[in-house]
Amino acid sequence: MGSRSSVARPAGAVTLADVARRVGVSARTVSRVVNDEGGCTPETRDHILTAIAELGYRPNLMARGLIRRRSDTIGLVAAEILNPFFPEVAAGVQAAAASIGRTMFLVSTDSDRIKQQRALTSLLGHGVDGVIVFPAKGSDDDLVRFAADGLPIVVVNHEIEAPGLAVVTAEIQRGATLAVDHLVRRGRTRVAMLTDRDPRPPRRPSRRELGYRASLQQAGAPDLIVEVDNSMAGGRAGAEALLGHERRPDAIFAYNDVIAIGALQHLVTRGLAVPDDIAVVGFDDIAMCEAVTPHLTSVRIDRDLLGRTSVEALQNLVGACGEPIAPRRLSVELVVRESS
Amino acid sequence: MGSRSSVARPAGAVTLADVARRVGVSARTVSRVVNDEGGCTPETRDHILTAIAELGYRPNLMARGLIRRRSDTIGLVAAEILNPFFPEVAAGVQAAAASIGRTMFLVSTDSDRIKQQRALTSLLGHGVDGVIVFPAKGSDDDLVRFAADGLPIVVVNHEIEAPGLAVVTAEIQRGATLAVDHLVRRGRTRVAMLTDRDPRPPRRPSRRELGYRASLQQAGAPDLIVEVDNSMAGGRAGAEALLGHERRPDAIFAYNDVIAIGALQHLVTRGLAVPDDIAVVGFDDIAMCEAVTPHLTSVRIDRDLLGRTSVEALQNLVGACGEPIAPRRLSVELVVRESS
DNA sequence: CTGAAAGCGCTTACAG
């Protein structure tokens, strides 16, 4: 039919030019119809629309992106896809993105700095309009560099400052305070914390640790922090370690729900009563909190709001060329359940 | 420095031409270095590499993809990102893809046919080399059409046949049989099934239902299938419905672990002993199975293998232009835990 | 070992 042999292109790659040729108009006119620019006879429009349907034409988004310098896509770079918190946030981000006509592509980094570099490079190279990232540990420099290279980045749940970067976070430290204060009010005097191991040598206290320490200090109670792997198995190992401690704790505050649930499981398996012998409180309030026995007390972050706010921040960032965007900080809430 | 004003392009968009100009060579030579084609003086190469680093050049992957007709990226289209089974498979797919130098982009569809169409359109338009999809319900026609349009598609966990489509699945029916046979062997005589609601009018029995029915028929036991929402809440509602049934079941086989865990929770809340009063068996063997009390018996699919096999199938599909790929069927395994 | 030219599929000024 066309002047080209079908060998020249893989099957199905119908182009704008093919449509134009079929109808007998120029590519410009077809482009006008495809992009709904108006200014075109209804008949011409109809012919073109028919040809598009018959030929099964789909615009090549790479070619379009090359010129338009925007693709209406955003990337979501998540540290750990296996922690249910991230899929839950991803659902919020995807919904928010879809509501303003953006497609979201998710890439997981396993909290690995190198994998995060690859993800950002690929996303940037493929022309996403921007990315929302839950950063891998120790990757601040990378984020600053990518932002300087022109990639609009919204950093979630991590404090960092640089031009081209926007921050969306939550009252993490206050969340920890809420959790520990609650345990203290319930009469717990030996509240231990299970925190996630930090691979970098100079260990910096997380905001959760700061809140934990501040609360205990105010209560005049001793603190005890144990580092564990960021997983259910880590939680189990941490609980075991705490049980063997000289002054066995009567409450555990965990870095997140996954660790808390691992600890909870281990305590139950060891025959301890939760919360009577030991109370447990997690962080994130993932759906699983209501699926374990006893139901897990946790600090809730509104995930839909987090998603919407991040997408909003990214839109502002893409719009405001270079101007700094004020950080957004979402409130948190303690959800008390049976485990405390 | 260059002849162009910085207003012409967004900050950071350094091009191959910029590098070439800086070094004083042609774009062709820079391209050669970037792509490691060899055939180039060590000095020239060094100069170019230095300029690339200084300028912070990153290849525009859209421009490259336009010509190469491949991007070394694949799409993973998942029905429900909130069911932990999918993130677990996604991790397997991403690992397998990374091991052969492919970047994976994940898009969730919420099992919505329209969202799946959008996801496939976007992925195809942006030039992914192929997609692995856990299909939304009732989307067979769409998959066939996209495959016909030249998008290599690997369909996971769903039986479908069409040119350009490869299928990777598991012994789902056998898994159901294993689960129900196990319950029967343990003396259960009234095994009910909680299955996921089908939005389409003509309800087709799933492979899990077929296995369930076959096992019970062979045992001479009655069956009872209740449709529920595919969620923990659905599992709770289903359990409640079964408790009110005239012949209260002594075992529940659920469509998946999420539904099973919802049911389990409800039973425990209602004060029933699991498994003494009612046994519960799930499907997928997500990590959560070992986090609930009692630990959930489930049918296991090897997720890493599923990921690797899917990526392999996609590679074959991209290679074999149009030739049919034999379906792959993974084996399953019953993991017996406390709930049965 | 290196370069000039054409072109991937599209959009964007600019004319008519």
Place this chain on the structure above:
DNA sequence: CTGAAAGCGCTTACAG
């Protein structure tokens, strides 16, 4: 209302 031309940033034959 419609079209011819240029060009996004890169790679691919083809020469030298």
